[in-house]
Amino acid sequence: MIDLRQIRSDYPTVAASLARRGIALDGLERVRELDEAHRAVETERNGIRSEIKELSRTVGGLRRDGRMDEAETVAARSRQLGDAERALDASEDELKAAIRELLLVVPNLPADDAPDGASEADNVVLRHEGWDPDSYVDHQRVPHWDVGEALGILDVERAVKMSGSMFTMFRGAGATLARALCQLALDANADAFEEIRPPSMVLTDTMISTGHLPKFSDDAYHAERDDLWSIPTAEVPLTSLARDEILAEDDLPMRLMAHTACFRREAGSAGRDTRGLLRVHEFDKVEILAYCTPEQAADVHADLLARAERLLAQLGLAYRVLDLCAGDIGQSSRRTFDLEVYSPGVDQWLECSSVSWFGDYQARRAHIRYRRNEGGSPVMVHTLNGSALAVPRVWAAVVETHRQPDGTVAIPEVLHPYMRGATVIGPRR
């Protein structure tokens, strides 16, 4: 959530900033009106409540003194006020709920230095790494689904049999490779991040905290009977880990990482990228996440990006870094860098990490604060996160990039310790 007080005190800035996303601002206007009405009702209601409390104290005093008739007179007066109080109370509840409902779907203010733009097409490519378009040879120009099938390490057909389209299954060395990628990502970040193994299903409030609900319910799997959501990313449970807590400044930045399965309905993309691993309903991912102070946020953001990049470089993959424009960053984010890995077999740039700074938007939803060393009231933390490594697309890029003339796949050296000594993936027999 953005700060209601900022809407009150600095409406022009908020409106101008949100306008950069290219969204309609009538919801914001409405919030402003409701807020004004809400405060008026609240003030009036509080005055009546105060009076009732005063009268009740008087009743108590009179009764103790045995002045029962007088007590009853005062009680009767208080009874009358009670009716008025209940009416104002109901209206206050309604206004408060209406404001929250609207505020929950108002996106975050893009950072001033996020580039202008309306869509994906306006994202800024900051740089390419390990990228030489002329270096690829014919044996690398085979899509991973063909490579995977030939080597017996990817079995899409049987996954579809058991779970339907857009599910996948790794086999043999392919499954080991998928696991190796996760272990590498965890080990590479263990120097600074606490490893967490969170639940894969969460309550509605947990999904609201990150911004995945209420707006994007179509994108997530929901177990109706128990009202639980399958997590679309470890960001969801990791952000709620500190929900409703007050952290100490000395504990910040607090860095967490988790390897989880991620579940996405991909509701808007039926029929797109249906082959292979480009878009699947369930995939494994290692997420890295931090809570920090506003002052630390820029450094933490750069560090998360550097860590995600380092893994791709170590795997010998080409990638590019995108600075997402104001019109394309996610609802909760203020600034996002995307990492896209180049997959030569399908000749596509595949998004494999979004490294985002959320400011205090998620912290306000999740109520995560910290106390400054110099004391004073608790203030909202900043949250940031990104994928260290998302398995399917990186798996695809590895298999295509490192395919050798004889059709086998050379395993990148950093993965050797996790591959039971194997250095090459040959046909399964």
Next chain:
RNA sequence: GGAGGGAUGGCAGAGUGGACGAUUGCGACGGUCUUGAAAACCGUUGAGGGGCAACCCUCCGGGGGUUCGAAUCCCCCUCCCUCCGCCA
């Protein structure tokens, strides 16, 4: 899933209708004393909302109810503990 017991401030733990936003202890912070520290003593110490301010309001797991007045009484829910059942 069934039966019983619980949920109070950073923690421990009082409080069964009115002077309780809450006794007390521990912890933390400030001070006195001390060369310094400890001990002792004195004081401060929850969160949120509204208001320029004085100040007002809310919060005792969550929601509803009774009452002039609820931490306290009633109803529902959630979570924790004990026992039984089931189970990797």
